Structures are given as C-alpha cells and as structure tokens.
Amino acid sequence: MIELQDIFLKYENAYRNKYRISIYQDKAITAIKNCRTNFYGAHIDVCEECGNVEISYNSCKNRHCPKCQTISKERWLDARKDELLPVKYFHAVFTVPDDLNPLIYQNKRLMYNLIFKASSETVKELSEDKKYLGGQIGITAILHTWGQNLMFHPHVHMIIPGGALTDTRRWQKSKEKFFIPVKVLSRKFRGKLLYYLKEDRDKLKFYG
Numbered sequence: 001m002i003e004l005q006d007i008f009l010k011y012e013n014a015y016r017n018k019y020r021i022s023i024y025q026d027k028a029i030t031a032i033k034n035c036r037t038n039f040y041g042a043h044i045d046v047c048e049e050c051g052n053v054e055i056s057y058n059s060c061k062n063r064h065c066p067k068c069q070t071i072s073k074e075r076w077l078d079a080r081k082d083e084l085l086p087v088k089y090f091h092a093v094f095t096v097p098d099d100l101n102p103l104i105y106q107n108k109r110l111m112y113n114l115i116f117k118a119s120s121e122t123v124k125e126l127s128e129d130k131k132y133l134g135g136q137i138g139i140t141a142i143l144h145t146w147g148q149n150l151m152f153h154p155h156v157h158m159i160i161p162g163g164a165l166t167d168t169r170r171w172q173k174s175k176e177k178f179f180i181p182v183k184v185l186s187r188k189f190r191g192k193l194l195y196y197l198k199e200d201r202d203k204l205k206f207y208g
Contacts, residue, residue, distance in 0.1 A: 004066055008033040031062035080140060088162035090179050094119035094189055095155035104154055107204050112143055112154065114200065118192035119156045122185060127164050132180050135164030135172045 008029055015021075021029070034040060040058040047053075059068045096104070096115065104111040120139060127137035140159040147153035162174040174180075 005032055005035060028062055028064045031060035032065045032067075035060040035062070035065050035067050083140075085138075085161050087173075088176075090160045090162055090174075092123070092158040092160055092185065093155055094122075094158070095153070096193070098153075101152055101154075103204070105152060106206055110200060110203055112145075114193060114196045115154065115156055116141065116143065118189055118196055119158065122189040122192055123158065123160065123180075126180050126184060126188060132184075133164040133172050133174055135166040135170075137161065137164040137179075 012029060012033065036057040036059055038057060040060060042055055042057045045054045045056065059065070061068050063069060094115065100111075120141060123139055124137060127133045127135065138161050142157045143154065144157060145152065145154050147155075160179060162176075162179055164172050164174070166172050
C-alpha cells in the first residue's frame, strides 16, 4: 500500500522545483517524510521476563501525519460518540466561493475564524427563532481546508442534532427533512460572513 510518506520521498524534489511552499508546508513535508525513521531517533523496549528487545523508531508527532494521527483520530471519535443524544442528526456544510481562496490563503487565521464565527452564529440564531426551533441547539464543527481532490477549499462541516432545548427545558424536535431550510441558512451565512469581512478588512494582509 502506498502511503503519503512514499509520495513525498519520490516526488518531493520535483514538487519543490515547480511550486513555492510555505514554511508550514515545509515543516509538514519534512516531518511526514522522516516519520518513524532514524531522523527522529529511536527507543528500546525490553521485556523484563524473557529479555526480548524491540527497537522502534520515533514518530514525528506532526498533526498532518496520517501515521501519527490515526490513534488520536479514533480517540477523538470515541469521545464524540459519548456526547451523542438519542436523536436524529443532520450534516451541514458551510463553504465559500473559490473566488475568495486567494484572500483566505493569505489570511488563514483571520478568515478561518470568520468562517467559524459566521457559520456557528447562523445556526444558533436561526435555531433560537421560534419560526424554526425556538431553542438552544448543539453543534460539533470541524474545519477542512481542502477538498477531496486535495485542492485548497476551506469549508466547515457541522453535525447538528435534530432538535433544540427551549427556555422551558423542553425538547423541541426539528422537521424530519432538515432542521432549518437550506436557503435560509445559506443567505444568513453569506450575509454574516460579508459583514464580518468588511468589519475586519483593515486586518487583511497580502504578500507577493
């Protein structure tokens, strides 16, 4: 099976010659390429009963490394399962036009925060509206910065329970098809993101 490490080892030089990479990308490539090799040293495990010796190379511990993050991912998923309510859940995705990619790429921290802020406020505020749910809703949100084709495509995935807790501590079940109309969510998210973008326009920085 071909791993990401194999791809970096084979094509890294060609990629670097063709594309300009950031210091963060350089750090990730270097870490993944050298993960569990003598680059990071090794540790020795010895069985006290039989004396068997096992030598293992250390991992890079980079958050982008598939080898290092698999166990962490499974632990995170198990912890989220313990938080699930016995109700139906919906999957919502908040994304932005590709035209904004250059803006986002050069202002990652600011723009990622704005996308999170606009999307979470959109869901919470509409859920509190009695026209839809009239209560407090729960959200599990994750930022993805690339699409299935591995091209830059920032978007937020949300897992949302099909209901909300009202002021009277009563569970208000949502509609079966979707908890809030998609067009309503889309319009409000777009408006909020544009508002916050204009509000923070002085913080935007451009390079090159």
